Structures are given as structure tokens and as C-alpha cells.
Amino acid sequence: MxxxxxxxxxxxxxxxxxxxxxxxxxxxxxxxxxxxxxxxxxxxxxxxPSLGLIFSEFVTMLFNGDLLYNTYRSLSRAGSGLVCAIVVGVLAGLLMANFRTTRLLLNPIIQIFYPMPKSALIPVVMIWLGLGDSSKILLIFLGCLLPVVVGTYNGARGVNPFLIWSARSLGASQFQVLYEITLPAAMPEILNGCRTALAFSFILMVSSEFLIATDGVGYMISSLGDGGIYPAMFAVILFVAAIGFVADRIYTMFVKRQLRWRDA
Missing domain, CATH: 1.20.5 (Single alpha-helices involved in coiled-coils or other helix-helix interfaces)
Incomplete structure (x- = not known):
């Protein structure tokens, strides 16, 4: 300088x-x-309501513990469903890309359920699992699963065949090819799918808690709105939006760090 x-x-x-x-x-x-x-x-x-009044309600809920407790409950559900979706989705996408039988079995299911609004499954999971955490986690898992599967599949199918042929000619096993060649090469698409799943997890977290929860930020928004306590309701909405924004920024920085090798 x-x-x-x-x-x-x-x-x-x-x-x-x-x-x-x-x-x-x-x-x-x-x-x-x-x-x-x-x-x-x-x-x-x-x-x-005025932004000043909304901020005042936010501070009140923050210090009396209501907002922190319900945020923890919501994020624990969203995180559980998202992590399970990423693990299962990456595995399913890799298997679809490398094994024709798996592709023939799973592809019709994906084509049917991918365009369907995942919130339509709320009554189904409520009937299956009731009002407990398991119903929300299952809904988030199902909603986040398909973007990860599709991203992983597209990334794995786009791997240069020469790299796979070279690894096999050197004696690499099928597992070694998947883990050491296909997975790293498909990582950009996988991470894009995970980013979409991250957004879906917030959407489904809030929408499921509107209907099938007794706590969480979605439940807070619904109950405060029903009670006409609009300043507090807007405070929770803006707080959730801020959490989603911060989570996306953190994830974007994580992705840039993980993909630095592409620019090297």
C-alpha cells in the first residue's frame, strides 16, 4: 500500500x-x-405500528426470555430437519447419479413431489405424528430433502468422465471414486442445493408452527396476531427475517471458503 x-x-x-x-x-x-x-x-x-414501538416490544420480549426461548425451539427443529435432509439428500443424489436402479426408483418420486408446495403436507404430518416436535422436523426434512437430492444428482452427473475413468484405471474402488472424485467435483452444486434447503427450512419452520405448535416463533406470530398485539407481532416477524438473512450470509461466506480451490 x-x-x-x-x-x-x-x-x-x-x-x-x-x-x-x-x-x-x-x-x-x-x-x-x-x-x-x-x-x-x-x-x-x-x-x-411505528418502528420505535416495534423496537420497544422487541426489547421487552428479548429481556423477558420469551423471544429467546421460542427462537431456540424453532431453530432446533429447523436445524434437525435440515441436517437430516442434507445427509440423506447427498447420499441419495450420489446413488442416483451412479446407479441406474436407484435412479429409476427415485426419479419418479422426485418428479411428483418436487413441484408440490411442501406446506400442503402439514395436515398429513399432523395426522401421522400429532403436535409434537417430530411432526415439524419431518415436514422440514421432507421440504429440504429434494433440493439437496437434485443439486447432488446434477453435480455428480456433471463430473468429467475422464476423471472417473482415470481413477478406475488406477485401481480405485467404486467407493473411492464416489468419495475422492465425484463428491468433491459435485460440491458446488451440492452447496447450492443446501442453500435452497436452508431457505426452505425457515419457511417451513414458521408455517408449520402457525398450525401445529404450542411454542416457537411461528406460534408467537400467530398468537400475537390473533390477540391484536401487532407491534410485538411485527417485532417477531422482523427478528425472524434478520435471523434468516444472517444465516444466509454466514452460509455464503462458508461456501466461498470451501470453494476457494476453484479460483486457485
Missing amino acids: SGINPADRKGFLLFDAAQKVSRLLPLVILAAVWELLGATGLISRQML
């Missing part, structure tokens, strides 16, 4: 700062529109 002209360095820092500020601009505009709609009476303050 010592060889860089001070004026150029200052200009670079200003440009970098402007870029960071510009990323926050949409949120600033959204907040301004929110307050304007309420202040002008276009939407009543009861239906669209």
Missing part, C-alpha cells in the same frame, strides 16, 4: 464506503416509507 498515491487511496476508501452505504439504502427507504404510511394515516397505526 506504500506505493499507492495518497489521493488514489483516499478515493478508493471513499468509493468502498459509498458501496457499503448503498447496500443499506433500500432498508432506509423501506423504513421511511413505513413511517410515512403510518404518519399520514394511509394505513392506521394499529395495523402498521
